[in-house]
Amino acid sequence: MRLRAPYLLFLGEEASPLKAKTAFGLRDWAPERCLAQLRMPGCGVDLGLPDLAPRAAAQAGARALVIGVTPPGGRIQTGWTAVLREAVEAGLDIVSGLHTPLESVPGLAEAARAAGVALVDVRRPPDDLPRATGRRRSGRRVLAVGTDCALGKKYTALALARAMRGAGVDADFRATGQTGVMIAGRGIAIDAVVADFIAGAAECIAPAAAPEHWDVIEGQGSLFHPAYAGVTLGLLHGAQADALVLCHDPVRRHLVSWPDYPVRGLRDAAGPYVEAARLTNPGARIAAVSLNTSALAEADALQALDDAARTLGVPAFDPLRTPADRVVASILS
Structure with missing residues (x-):
């Protein structure tokens, strides 16, 4: 899986660092790919990165907005729609590890096609996974x-x-x-x-x-x-x-x-x-x-x-x- 970097890490309105594991994980283990953070009003999490809006982040070199938080049920929040569309219109891919498919966000797929950017659902498993065999394997x-x-x-x-x-x-x-x-x-x-x-x-x-x-x-x-x-x-x-x-x-x-x-x-x-x-x-x-x-x-x-x-x-x-x-x-x- 190839994701366009660097990233704008989206934190939404999240108040708890425990619910921002994706953002902290990327900051700590792939810092060279993390350019800035985007926080909505009420957000209590701070990665110590510059705060940038999508267009400013794109102008600074960002190539993708990564959803860095996990709200209840792993679902994309309705209040995020405008921000995600703004990111797409700024030329950023959207990368999500949530259960909600990005294409289900109203208007987002159409905006992405118009802008020529990608919607990447990391949590989508392969279609052809087998049942386990239980047989011992080498290694x-x-x-x-x-x-x-x-x-x-x-x-x-x-x-x-x-x-x-x-x-x-x-x-x-x-x-x-x-x-x-x-x-x-x-x-x-x-x-x-x-x-x-x-x-x-x-x-x-x-x-x-x-x-x-x-x-x-x-x-x-x-x-x-x-x-x-x-x-x-x-x-x-x-x-x-x-x-x-x-x-x-x-x-x-x-x-x-x-x-x-x-x-x-x-x-x-x-x-x-x-x-x-x-x-x-x-x-x-x-x-x-x-x-x-x-x-x-x-x-x-x-x-x-x-x-x-x-x-x-x-x-x-x-x-x-x-x-x-x-x-x-x-x-x-």
Whole structure:
């Protein structure tokens, strides 16, 4: 998938950074492609990029407006129509990872054709995905899994792929979400796949490879989430991971936007993940813990990492704060 860069990152009226994962992911992992941000009145998120309107961004060199937020249900908001049309008329492609097809926005497809720009729906899966076979395939795989959504599974996988390559390991990041696909330029947004084919899509994302090759697979959702556990389980089965990295936020007490569901502790979460993973790979194991310590001071973060390592008996790291060398060694062992 080739997206025209640089990008104008659209934040809409979003108030929560947790709902702007696409924008932050692109800023952090593809900064050379991010030119400016576009915020509507009431927006409480700031990427630290210049604020530009579509025409000014186009004049500054932007080639695409990327929708960087995820509103409820993953749907394009009706209040965005005028801004999206303004971007198209300024000569910008529109890139979306939401469930709503861009062509369904009133007047947008016609405006795009008239302006000669593209509407790119990253979340649209291939039409010919197979059912999973469950057969063991060559190569090695590590999958990021989590106690909740929006706590660092993508960042963990990207950081590990980079660290493994830096250690001389033949490793690739495998994207399973819209932001990961935008960063990597390939992959499948697994949560848009019909349920019967989720595991099969995972087999396609991380296919048979050389015996010593490692695929580092981005995780999705959580086994303990009332809305998204089905996606997580299909990905877990199709990935056939040899190693799991359990991602966790040590200060989060309930699932984001689901206050009636407490976040499981590491010990309670590890067992179900290993049991589910062993359906298709009997040797699956927890190799490491990844903590999102962004809300903690340095000393508290280090203590949380030490506690997590002792709890599961594996190395723990924060992909944005601490080295990954011990985690890589544990994955490879």
